[in-house]
Amino acid sequence: MPSYRPLPSTEEESNHEVESNHEVEKEVVLSPSLRGARWSVPCNTIPLVVSAFMLLLSVINVFVAKQHHRTGKECATETSIWCMPLPSLYLNALGALTVSAPVLEAVKYEDFDFQNDFGQLSIYRGPPTKELEDEWHNLTFKHAVKIPDSKVHLTNRHPVRDQLVRVMPDNGGPGAKGELGYSALIDVFHQLHCLNRIRQYTWLLTGNYRNTSDPLDVVPHGNVPGSPNSPGEDPRPPIPNDFMTTPLANRIHIDHCIETIRKTLMCHADVTPIMIMKDKKAPLKERADFSARHRCRNWNKISEWMDEQWAVR
Numbered sequence: 638m639p640s641y642r643p644l645p646s647t648e649e650e651s652n653h654e655v656e657s658n659h660e661v662e663k664e665v666v667l668s669p670s671l672r673g674a675r676w677s678v679p680c681n682t683i684p685l686v687v688s689a690f691m692l693l694l695s696v697i698n699v700f701v702a703k704q705h706h707r708t709g710k711e712c713a714t715e716t717s718i719w720c721m722p723l724p725s726l727y728l729n730a731l732g733a734l735t736v737s738a739p740v741l742e743a744v745k746y747e748d749f750d751f752q753n754d755f756g757q758l759s760i761y762r763g764p765p766t767k768e769l770e771d772e773w774h775n776l777t778f779k780h781a782v783k784i785p786d787s788k789v790h791l792t793n794r795h796p797v798r799d800q801l802v803r804v805m806p807d808n809g810g811p812g813a814k815g816e817l818g819y820s821a822l823i824d825v826f827h828q829l830h831c832l833n834r835i836r837q838y839t840w841l842l843t844g845n846y847r848n849t850s851d852p853l854d855v856v857p858h859g860n861v862p863g864s865p866n867s868p869g870e871d872p873r874p875p876i877p878n879d880f881m882t883t884p885l886a887n888r889i890h891i892d893h894c895i896e897t898i899r900k901t902l903m904c905h906a907d908v909t910p911i912m913i914m915k916d917k918k919a920p921l922k923e924r925a926d927f928s929a930r931h932r933c934r935n936w937n938k939i940s941e942w943m944d945e946q947w948a949v950r
């Protein structure tokens with residue numbers, strides 16, 4: 638009968654160590670090769686295989702998660718026609734996502750609470766004054782930018798490019814220099830212009846602008862709807878130039894602007910939740926929290942880009 642001597646268990650091992658004064662034997666017992674040999678016992682390979690499998694799974698997990706982690710730049714291209722029809726993975730590898738598209742390169746995301754309660758004060762809110770009109774003008778008015786020849790195909794207007802207006806490199810802003818290109822407005826500024834126009838129209842209808850071509854349009858005591866009394870002086874700014882046309886033309890422009898804002902809001906479809914707050918003072922004992930936290934594009938960065946890169950006055 639063949640003799641069979643089981644490998645020592647850990648307990649036996651330590652007992653053996655304690656009992657033996659023989660240095661060599663001690664070394665053999667503790668040697669890694671001998672311990673490694675113990676793993677070859679079939680029963681002990683299961684934890685090893687399971688661990689290896691788990692390790693492999695987590696490596697795959699990390700890899701997949703990395704592929705699906707979307708940078709702000711990737712999210713921005715998703716909501717832009719400047720997104721190239723290739724998986725972002727390859728775009729990233731080629732560095733194509735960092736290729737500058739007009740203004741897109743200035744897009745940065747940040748989270749903040751809208752401060753938007755019913756009575757919230759704002760430099761853009763209230764009856765028209767010279768300062769308020771200036772603030773709106775500065776917010777909404779930007780010059781055109783240049784779409785370089787090498788990128789115009791991304792706008793889907795390549796087939797009709799002979800109908801597009803070219804940027805003249807010699808008499809434009811900083812963005813006109815370098816590669817030749819085509820002139821373009823950036824839509825958010827058109828959309829804000831439209832909102833401003835609607836705002837002005839509401840104040841026009843309530844007589845909050847002075848009609849400088851109408852000698853009868855005088856408010857002697859400054860008593861204008863929505864304005865504090867300022868005796869002796871008419872606080873109203875003149876009717877904005879844009880409105881110096883027929884009432885029908887004004888109406889058509891305002892309707893275009895309402896459509897612009899409707900389409901824009903639906904296009905971007907902000908799905909931020911507006912929570913309902915308990916409020917003992919509110920008529921229904923609850924109110925919507927219009928100051929919810931939003932994820933936004935940093936406005937200043939976009940505005941500054943426009944100021945630095947404009948091409949056509």
Ligand SMILES: *[C@@H]1O[C@H](CO)[C@@H](O)[C@H](O)[C@H]1NC(C)=O
Pocket residue numbers: 768771772775
């Ligand atoms: C609007 O912008 C101009 C030019 O940058 C500046 O001089 C003016 O102070 C601004 N107005 C307001 C109300 O911010």
Ligand SMILES: *[C@@H]1O[C@H](CO)[C@@H](O)[C@H](O)[C@H]1NC(C)=O
Pocket residue numbers: 848849850851852876880881882
């Ligand atoms: C301004 O006054 C002139 C002269 O009365 C009038 O013809 C014109 O329609 C007025 N403009 C507006 C926008 O009310």
